[in-house]
Amino acid sequence: MRTLAVVTVTTDHPIDGGEAPLGSDWADQVRELARQRDAVILAHNYQLPEIQEVAHHVGDSLGLSRVAAEAEASTIVFCGVHFMAETAKILSYDKTVLIPDARAGCSLAESINADQLRAWKAEHPGAVVVSYVNTTAEVKAETDICCTSSNAVEVVQSIPEGTAVLFCPDQFLGAHVQRETGRENMHIWLGECHVHAGINGADLKARVAEDPDAELFIHPECGCATSALYLVGAGVVPETRTRILSTSGMVAAAERTTAKKVLVATETGMLHQLTKANPLVLFEAVNRAAVCKYMKMITPAKLMRSLREGVDVVDVPVDIADRARQSVERMIAIGTPSPR
Ligand code: 13P
Numbered sequence: 001m002r003t004l005a006v007v008t009v010t011t012d013h014p015i016d017g018g019e020a021p022l023g024s025d026w027a028d029q030v031r032e033l034a035r036q037r038d039a040v041i042l043a044h045n046y047q048l049p050e051i052q053e054v055a056h057h058v059g060d061s062l063g064l065s066r067v068a069a070e071a072e073a074s075t076i077v078f079c080g081v082h083f084m085a086e087t088a089k090i091l092s093y094d095k096t097v098l099i100p101d102a103r104a105g106c107s108l109a110e111s112i113n114a115d116q117l118r119a120w121k122a123e124h125p126g127a128v129v130v131s132y133v134n135t136t137a138e139v140k141a142e143t144d145i146c147c148t149s150s151n152a153v154e155v156v157q158s159i160p161e162g163t164a165v166l167f168c169p170d171q172f173l174g175a176h177v178q179r180e181t182g183r184e185n186m187h188i189w190l191g192e193c194h195v196h197a198g199i200n201g202a203d204l205k206a207r208v209a210e211d212p213d214a215e216l217f218i219h220p221e222c223g224c225a226t227s228a229l230y231l232v233g234a235g236v237v238p239e240t241r242t243r244i245l246s247t248s249g250m251v252a253a254a255e256r257t258t259a260k261k262v263l264v265a266t267e268t269g270m271l272h273q274l275t276k277a278n279p280l281v282l283f284e285a286v287n288r289a290a291v292c293k294y295m296k297m298i299t300p301a302k303l304m305r306s307l308r309e310g311v312d313v314v315d316v317p318v319d320i321a322d323r324a325r326q327s328v329e330r331m332i333a334i335g336t337p338s339p340r
């Protein structure tokens with residue numbers, strides 16, 4: 001089963017079409033506006049560097065979900081994509097959740113909807129549904145346990161061996177989990193993220209040939225994750241230098257590495273936190289064109305407007321939020337790395 005990954009953009013945003021250069025006190029203004037609104041600013045590792053720098057917390061989807069769940073501020077401003085802000089709303093239903101541009105979607109989250117998941121479940125009665133957190137609230141409401149790239153293996157291992165698993169929507173993460181767990185009764189939805197699927201085995205092989213001594217950090221959503229393991233098996237890349245890691249796992253590995261150069265197979269926004277974690281290492285993208293246009297919809301001007309005007313508000317119907325919360329809370333209970 002395969003669906004097209006499409007995010008529909010329906011409205012013009014009031015401040016699209018060019019932004020004034022940032023003043024030197026931009027970050028101070030943002031922090032002051034956040035203080036006045038009693039808001040905490042969360043930013044995903046793929047955000048623009050200036051957004052990452054001004055946020056109160058930067059991290060991966062799982063770490064930021066945990067911060068959202070424990071936030072004391074009455075407003076959460078989520079600098080990331082829409083499903084992440086929805087997850088924050090699900091976990092902190094009494095709080096106001098804002099996203100600087102509500103059109104910041106996710107091609108992976110669009111690759112399965114609740115009707116498709118219900119039909120898949122009907123084909124496999126008794127199976128446990130594990131959904132990657134990159135899904136809409138409606139899909140999470142049909143899910144038994146959510147997971148992220150940093151705890152997907154542990155989540156699947158937590159399900160009794162004799163019970164079938166439906167894993168959605170990312171086929172590359174699913175293949176990675178199946179490889180790690182050796183699980184045969186696992187069915188994988190054929191969804192993908194257009195950015196990570198675009199980092200392919202051919203790109204990786206060419207970059208490894210250019211820099212045979214470099215380490216490799218690979219996000220499990222990448223189309224090249226399988227090629228990396230093949231290259232390891234063929235002896236082209238030493239196993240000790242190839243790591244399949246979530247975005248927070250990459251930061252932890254960057255702090256420890258002794259390599260001079262690391263080739264990074266994920267969205268290029270990641271390079272900012274990696275360089276901060278270890279400025280002595282040269283971090284280079286396997287594919288420099290791996291840019292998520294949805295993540296980059298969150299700009300400094302839109303963050304200012306969001307804080308000034310209290311927009312764009314993220315809402316999830318209460319019945320869907322109640323059902324989705326259970327699957328997200330099970331995810332949070334299994335493996336929780338600390339955001340920064
Ligand atoms: P992480 O869960 O590793 O932060 O990844 C989120 C994401 O959107 C990957 O594209």
Ligand code: SF4
Pocket residue numbers: 081105106107108109134193194195196267292293294295
């Ligand atoms: Fe979604 Fe891919 Fe962008 Fe991550 S990089 S938010 S999976 S479209």
